[in-house]
Amino acid sequence: MIDTLAVHGYRSLRDVVLPLAELTTVTGANGSGKSNLYRAFHLLADTATGRLIGSLAAAGGLSSVLWAGPEQITGAMRRGDVPIQGTGRRLAPVSLQLGFTADEFGYLIDLGLPVPQQQGQTMFGRDPIIKRELIWAGPVLRPAATLLKRTARGFDDVGLPPWASVLDEFADPVNRPEVAAIRAVVRGWRFYDSFRVDPDAPARQPQVGTRTEVLAGDGHDLAATVATILESAWAGPLQAAVADAFDGSGVTVADHDGRFEVALTQRGLLRPLSARELSDGTLRYLLLAAALFSPRPPSLMVLNEPETSLHPDVLPALGRLMIAAAKRCQLVVVTHSAVLVGSLVEAGALHHELVKPHGETEVADQGLLTRPTWQWGSR
Numbered sequence: 001m002i003d004t005l006a007v008h009g010y011r012s013l014r015d016v017v018l019p020l021a022e023l024t025t026v027t028g029a030n031g032s033g034k035s036n037l038y039r040a041f042h043l044l045a046d047t048a049t050g051r052l053i054g055s056l057a058a059a060g061g062l063s064s065v066l067w068a069g070p071e072q073i074t075g076a077m078r079r080g081d082v083p084i085q086g087t088g089r090r091l092a093p094v095s096l097q098l099g100f101t102a103d104e105f106g107y108l109i110d111l112g113l114p115v116p117q118q119q120g121q122t123m124f125g126r127d128p129i130i131k132r133e134l135i136w137a138g139p140v141l142r143p144a145a146t147l148l149k150r151t152a153r154g155f156d157d158v159g160l161p162p163w164a165s166v167l168d169e170f171a172d173p174v175n176r177p178e179v180a181a182i183r184a185v186v187r188g189w190r191f192y193d194s195f196r197v198d199p200d201a202p203a204r205q206p207q208v209g210t211r212t213e214v215l216a217g218d219g220h221d222l223a224a225t226v227a228t229i230l231e232s233a234w235a236g237p238l239q240a241a242v243a244d245a246f247d248g249s250g251v252t253v254a255d256h257d258g259r260f261e262v263a264l265t266q267r268g269l270l271r272p273l274s275a276r277e278l279s280d281g282t283l284r285y286l287l288l289a290a291a292l293f294s295p296r297p298p299s300l301m302v303l304n305e306p307e308t309s310l311h312p313d314v315l316p317a318l319g320r321l322m323i324a325a326a327k328r329c330q331l332v333v334v335t336h337s338a339v340l341v342g343s344l345v346e347a348g349a350l351h352h353e354l355v356k357p358h359g360e361t362e363v364a365d366q367g368l369l370t371r372p373t374w375q376w377g378s379r
Contacts, residue, residue, distance in 0.1 A: 001103055001330050002300055004372045008097040009067040010040045012361040017374045021350035023326040025341050026334045028354030033361030034334050038193065038304045044098040047109055048167040048186035053127055062113065062128040066096060069359050078358055097376055101139050107182050108134045108141065129162035131379055135178050141375040147178045185299060193304030195219040195287045197280040203287060204275045209260030213296040219287045223260035227253040232295040237324065241289050245317035251286060262286060280309040292325035300330045307337040319343030
């Protein structure tokens with residue numbers, strides 16, 4: 001289980017350390033930093049898949065994702081005695097740092113820009129490079145507990161290109177079991193926030209069906225995933241979740257000569273409704289149910305605003321669906337819905353509210369005694 005997520009220098013997240021539980025909810029007003037937290041979490045997962053630099057480029061480059069405020073927000077700035085302003089010169093190097101702690105290990109990655117001499121030697125001088133990667137044993141980074149420390153040149157006698165993470169380039173379970181362990185943990189995470197439910201959404205169209213245990217991020221293989229679940233031990237729970245949300249309805253999959261299409265059976269109707277006939281909210285609920293009842297559950301799943309398009313009456317059923325799923329995998333839910341949060345908190349979920357009092361995202365009511373211990377170290 002992931003115990004702590006830490007982000008330093010990502011857009012509005014100047015320095016956020018967030019404790020996580022088996023089921024965690026994150027709320028906050030528009031612009032408070034929920035999406036930034038989700039994207040930073042997703043970026044951390046990209047370290048183990050080779051997509052880190054590409055994801056940063058897609059977001060506009062390192063300069064577009066760096067903390068946008070002053071390096072330090074003084075007490076006078078917080079009180080309103082002086083305006084929030086920079087110092088005129090940098091006190092620390094440009095840095096984006098991401099990290100987490102799990103049951104036995106911790107991991108940290110520190111991204112920065114190449115030195116000016118290197119920038120003139122390549123056409124990729126604006127690409128960020130990895131300044132540090134650390135893996136340690138236990139909950140807090142300490143020199144004595146450090147198992148691996150990588151610089152831009154590599155670690156020990158292993159050379160690595162400065163744009164490649166050790167989690168993606170190096171995995172030796174015999175000589176470096178800690179790298180293999182962290183790599184396996186991070187590659188087991190799943191993120192869902194971009195389900196398409198518009199009239200032209202792939203999930204509404206018949207698709208070639210093959211056995212699919214994990215729903216794709218955009219949900220295009222919904223029919224194949226549902227068919228796989230219906231032939232697994234999770235067929236009953238899936239049907240119960242659909243019936244709970246839609247008054248006894250059931251989900252089926254039609255086979256059109258090898259092309260699968262989802263359909264919904266409803267009380268009083270003489271034929272199932274195909275995916276093309278379903279409302280946006282109904283289709284989204286089926287997508288969420290297929291993701292949460294995967295026959296191969298992840299170690300961690302993060303959902304961003306799953307309540308979008310759903311009627312408030314369906315949210316309690318969605319909450320029950322998430323509570324059931326949290327018994328199989330760690331679940332983090334980023335949401336605006338007070339109804340959904342209430343049902344999850346009532347079931348024991350850890351709840352965080354994000355606020356942004358001075359342009360900086362903070363965890364509400366988090367103080368020195370409630371903030372998890374975290375050390376970033378130095379280059």
